[in-house]
Amino acid sequence: MELLKKRILEEGKVSGEEILRVDSFLNHQMDIGLFQEIGREFHRRFSGKQVTKILTIEASGIGIAAIAALYFQVPVLFAKKTQSRNLDKETYKSSVYSFTKQTTYEIQVSKAYLGPEDHVLILDDFLANGQAVLGLMDIVRQAGATVEGVGIVIEKGFQDGGEKIRRQNVQLESLAVVDRFKDGKIRFLDAVRQTDGSQNTTQE
Amino acid sequence: MELLKKRILEEGKVSGEEILRVDSFLNHQMDIGLFQEIGREFHRRFSGKQVTKILTIEASGIGIAAIAALYFQVPVLFAKKTQSRNLDKETYKSSVYSFTKQTTYEIQVSKAYLGPEDHVLILDDFLANGQAVLGLMDIVRQAGATVEGVGIVIEKGFQDGGEKIRRQNVQLESLAVVDRFKDGKIRFLDAVRQTDGSQNTTQE
Numbered sequence: 001m002e003l004l005k006k007r008i009l010e011e012g013k014v015s016g017e018e019i020l021r022v023d024s025f026l027n028h029q030m031d032i033g034l035f036q037e038i039g040r041e042f043h044r045r046f047s048g049k050q051v052t053k054i055l056t057i058e059a060s061g062i063g064i065a066a067i068a069a070l071y072f073q074v075p076v077l078f079a080k081k082t083q084s085r086n087l088d089k090e091t092y093k094s095s096v097y098s099f100t101k102q103t104t105y106e107i108q109v110s111k112a113y114l115g116p117e118d119h120v121l122i123l124d125d126f127l128a129n130g131q132a133v134l135g136l137m138d139i140v141r142q143a144g145a146t147v148e149g150v151g152i153v154i155e156k157g158f159q160d161g162g163e164k165i166r167r168q169n170v171q172l173e174s175l176a177v178v179d180r181f182k183d184g185k186i187r188f189l190d191a192v193r194q195t196d197g198s199q200n201t202t203q204e
Numbered sequence: 205m206e207l208l209k210k211r212i213l214e215e216g217k218v219s220g221e222e223i224l225r226v227d228s229f230l231n232h233q234m235d236i237g238l239f240q241e242i243g244r245e246f247h248r249r250f251s252g253k254q255v256t257k258i259l260t261i262e263a264s265g266i267g268i269a270a271i272a273a274l275y276f277q278v279p280v281l282f283a284k285k286t287q288s289r290n291l292d293k294e295t296y297k298s299s300v301y302s303f304t305k306q307t308t309y310e311i312q313v314s315k316a317y318l319g320p321e322d323h324v325l326i327l328d329d330f331l332a333n334g335q336a337v338l339g340l341m342d343i344v345r346q347a348g349a350t351v352e353g354v355g356i357v358i359e360k361g362f363q364d365g366g367e368k369i370r371r372q373n374v375q376l377e378s379l380a381v382v383d384r385f386k387d388g389k390i391r392f393l394d395a396v397r398q399t400d401g402s403q404n405t406t407q408e
Contacts, residue, residue, distance in 0.1 A: 023314060023316075024317065028282065028284065029279050029280070029317045030266075030270060030273075030280045030281075031279055032270060032274060032278075036274075058262065058263035059262035059266060059284075060262075062262075062264075062266040062270070063266050063269075063270040063280065063282075065267075066236060066239065066267040066270045067270055067271070067274075069236040070236060070271075073236075073237075074236075075233050075234060075235055075236065076236060076267065077232065077233045077234075078232065078234070078263070078267075110227060110232055110233075112228070113227075113232065113233045
């Protein structure tokens, strides 16, 4: 998605070889016009899928999922990372290991809002080691629901989250895939292997 | 806002005298169609204001703010509750006391995205003791920006957050104001004193 890549190049801030900050438009300040383009693009890429619910995780996935839902016309459900007295006691739970923080946290979704009839699109802002998305996929499967696909705004192509998800024969669509940052420069991996073995050479 | 009140009556779950759970449509599962009506209503109520930015707090304010931003056509900024390596080091900070959890947490907003030129609308899902909103107002003032108003989806009229905010001569618009829950029943306070001393008898 060229518009997104342009913004990443213009505004992304690189620290070391692995950290990319895009808080001017994606995960602190949110450019809702760009989010609409992102939502439209997810809808285009998953147009063959029958989606009944979008699932994301707090906090920075919520804005993207909410705007994308305008195009899919389905409810959004966001997994909570902490115990909350505002949730039903009956929840699906999964443990997520954070490589960054080297701790494990629990995510949960109320059983009331996810069931065998659901076809779920998982959306998130970043994909690195894939632990959060795998936790969400685990919850969808606990519910007996179907994972229709995973949509990511920025995938770190040099970490193995993408490979882990594709290995499970799930359609993964990352709107921008970045390579490890060398000399503070951002490069995109344009051709990413798809689940079906074809090359994704989509430029827009 | 009658549509919202109807949903609260139909789906809200009351525990004791103070807890109202609306996780089927507001802060766990999000009904984006309803969020559009909420966003449109906030835009109507703050139509006299020149808003340049919407400010909210993670996590459950984000969806509401993102959809409301479609009508205001401004960026959304969400305060973070935890330290994040994805934030600039230069941040505005404020301490928020949680009566529920009896702990104080810090919220922060990057200095890069809020300045004296900004006219800020603060949005959140719930208003009870008002500590989170007061923390956001503190951050706006640290930035030298102007608080144009505070929009809340559900205010607990029996707690003093609303009074604290109105006392500062800030336009507070709560789309539904609930009374303390007696016998598990939900009642709305229809007439809420406005900043200007008039009565809010808006039914829609």
